Amino acid sequence: MIGNYKHKQVVHCNLNHIYMAMAFNPGAVLVLHAPRSCSHIPESMRQYFKERSSYAQEKKIVLQPNNLFVTGISDTEAIFGGEKLLEACLRDVARNQRPDYILAVPGCTAGVIGDDVTAVAQLVENETGVPIIPVPGAGFMNNQDEDGLLVVSRLLVQRFTRCSLQLPRKKTAVIFGCNFAINSNRIRDSYQKIFASFGYQALFPPTGMYLADFAAMEQTGIVVSGTMNRRQKKAYDSFAEAFARQLGALYVPDALPDTPQAIFDWVEKIGTVLGEPEIVSMLIRDYKAQLESAADKWQSAMGSYSYWLSINAPPYVYCPEAVLEKLRYLPLQCQGFILLPELNETHFAYYKQYLKKYALPIYTEKEYKQRNPSPDFVVTSIPKPMYTRQLCLAGMQPGIAGILHLWEKLALLLRDDRSIVYEE
Numbered sequence: 307m308i309g310n311y312k313h314k315q316v317v318h319c320n321l322n323h324i325y326m327a328m329a330f331n332p333g334a335v336l337v338l339h340a341p342r343s344c345s346h347i348p349e350s351m352r353q354y355f356k357e358r359s360s361y362a363q364e365k366k367i368v369l370q371p372n373n374l375f376v377t378g379i380s381d382t383e384a385i386f387g388g389e390k391l392l393e394a395c396l397r398d399v400a401r402n403q404r405p406d407y408i409l410a411v412p413g414c415t416a417g418v419i420g421d422d423v424t425a426v427a428q429l430v431e432n433e434t435g436v437p438i439i440p441v442p443g444a445g446f447m448n449n450q451d452e453d454g455l456l457v458v459s460r461l462l463v464q465r466f467t468r469c470s471l472q473l474p475r476k477k478t479a480v481i482f483g484c485n486f487a488i489n490s491n492r493i494r495d496s497y498q499k500i501f502a503s504f505g506y507q508a509l510f511p512p513t514g515m516y517l518a519d520f521a522a523m524e525q526t527g528i529v530v531s532g533t534m535n536r537r538q539k540k541a542y543d544s545f546a547e548a549f550a551r552q553l554g555a556l557y558v559p560d561a562l563p564d565t566p567q568a569i570f571d572w573v574e575k576i577g578t579v580l581g582e583p584e585i586v587s588m589l590i591r592d593y594k595a596q597l598e599s600a601a602d603k604w605q606s607a608m609g610s611y612s613y614w615l616s617i618n619a620p621p622y623v624y625c626p627e628a629v630l631e632k633l634r635y636l637p638l639q640c641q642g643f644i645l646l647p648e649l650n651e652t653h654f655a656y657y658k659q660y661l662k663k664y665a666l667p668i669y670t671e672k673e674y675k676q677r678n679p680s681p682d683f684v685v686t687s688i689p690k691p692m693y694t695r696q697l698c699l700a701g702m703q704p705g706i707a708g709i710l711h712l713w714e715k716l717a718l719l720l721r722d723d724r725s726i727v728y729e730e
């Protein structure tokens with residue numbers, strides 16, 4: 307159990323996020339400079355996507371074959387250094403695979419023993435002519451304020467996108483911070499539909515991009531900082547704004563929100579930046595009509611229900627107010643909140659104070675079990691056997707499509723009298 311610690315700070319290995327940022331890119335290869343056992347981290351994600359062929363078809367992207375290699379650092383390299391091992395591996399991959407580029411990623415062991423991955427990468431690149439890009443951070447020894455998607459985005463843009471104020475701008479929108487390989491396709495589709503209404507094509511670097519796509523970003527017209535993780539927002543904003551400034555492109559610092567009014571405001575901001583107020587009015591009218599129609603159908607077919615909101619995620623990735631706002635349009639009554647033991651003491655205290663404004667009961671998991679309030683269902687992000695009926699959220703639900711999908715999943719839970727329904 308990771309909860310109930312005053313100073314707990316979860317530290318994540320960066321290998322998986324880095325691999326998932328480039329695994330769908332044709333011509334890209336990742337070389338992991340680490341023991342063989344570390345390769346199970348990205349390899350487990352490879353197996354996950356290979357087993358879900360329907361998922362890949364839904365995303366309209368392809369998991370690229372033969373794009374993951376590991377040097378296999380042993381005890382010998384841990385003592386005497388592993389640069390020669392890395393050099394040999396990079397040379398073999400460059401000559402035999404002939405990729406468009408290689409990402410050289412050190413693991414924890416390489417970071418501890420101090421192997422100079424940058425120098426080795428430059429040496430082999432000069433020899434083979436294949437671009438080899440060293441990735442900063444080493445497994446758990448990485449900057450926790452920047453996820454792998456941002457790290458890979460920055461490296462590939464810096465290497466393959468020429469930033470010039472002299473080039474004309476095209477109707478291309480670049481959204482940083484949205485990895486549609488692992489996020490819901492509704493997020494990608496929502497961005498694409500919104501920008502298509504203004505005549506723009508949306509790109510989501512670096513996921514699923516060919517080398518030529520990075521060159522095409524040279525004439526980007528508008529840049530969006532699209533991360534939904536508030537802890538990493540500052541880093542994404544800084545990168546996205548700098549990229550827009552170097553191109554002379556328009557810049558929007560906020561991701562597509564996940565509550566109705568915030569979505570309307572965001573679309574209006576986009577329209578103001580692009581100088582298209584008439585299109586904004588049309589989009590907002592359409593969104594309101596969709597919400598009203600779906601809410602009317604729900605009310606006539608489903609009736610009224612009570613629910614509790616169960617919270618286990620830290621406040622930089624979870625917003626109770628957003629969940630309540632999305633359900634407010636339906637005939638539902640929130641009766642209270644459950645703070646789960648997965649929260650550390652700091653986050654527990656934050657929610658305890660923050661939720662007081664709703665004047666509803668706030669229980670711990672133990673208190674909920676003891677008092678057994680028996681609502682019609684519980685909204686949670688982690689399944690719990692103590693809940694008779696539960697809707698398990700995967701994260702945020704940005705865009706009107708995300709809200710409508712959430713309502714459909716909730717209707718499925720109640721209409722079919724299921725014990726649990728997962729949002730994704």
